[in-house]
Amino acid sequence: MTDDTRPLIALIAHDKKKPDMLAWARSHHDRLVRRRLVATGTTGSLLKADMPDLDIALMKSGPLGGDQQIGALIVEGRIDLLVFLVDPLSPHPHDVDVKALTRLAVVYDVPMACNLATADRLITLV
Ligand SMILES: O=C(CO)COP(=O)(O)O
Numbered sequence: 001m002t003d004d005t006r007p008l009i010a011l012i013a014h015d016k017k018k019p020d021m022l023a024w025a026r027s028h029h030d031r032l033v034r035r036r037l038v039a040t041g042t043t044g045s046l047l048k049a050d051m052p053d054l055d056i057a058l059m060k061s062g063p064l065g066g067d068q069q070i071g072a073l074i075v076e077g078r079i080d081l082l083v084f085l086v087d088p089l090s091p092h093p094h095d096v097d098v099k100a101l102t103r104l105a106v107v108y109d110v111p112m113a114c115n116l117a118t119a120d121r122l123i124t125l126v
Pocket residue numbers: 012013014015039040041042043044060061062063066067098
């Protein structure tokens with residue numbers, strides 16, 4: 001991830017939003033295939049299985065620290081867009097990590113899409 005100047009896009013989806021993430025990524029495949037991607041473990045594994053040509057770095061699963069790893073990339077100024085499809089209707093054991101990640105995106109002024117309508121718009125800019 002060092003000399004590569006392609007934008008870096010972080011992709012994360014809560015479990016009930018993973019089908020939405022896969023459908024969204026398929027519909028934006030032509031753009032995503034020309035970008036570097038980083039994803040939490042399960043989200044990224046599903047994307048890779050579906051679209052093996054995507055260049056995705058896998059972090060840990062969200063509940064095991066993956067959200068925090070992506071938060072650290074934000075702090076380092078490496079993330080150009082965060083697409084985080086959140087499920088606001090289910091409890092998450094790592095809710096504090098979720099909150100920390102979205103907070104860091106705000107602190108560091110990183111474009112962040114938490115739903116499909118926003119993701120569809122922001123992906124056209126990166
Ligand atoms: O829990 C998540 C985001 O908070 C997503 O993690 P996974 O992609 O590993 O399911």
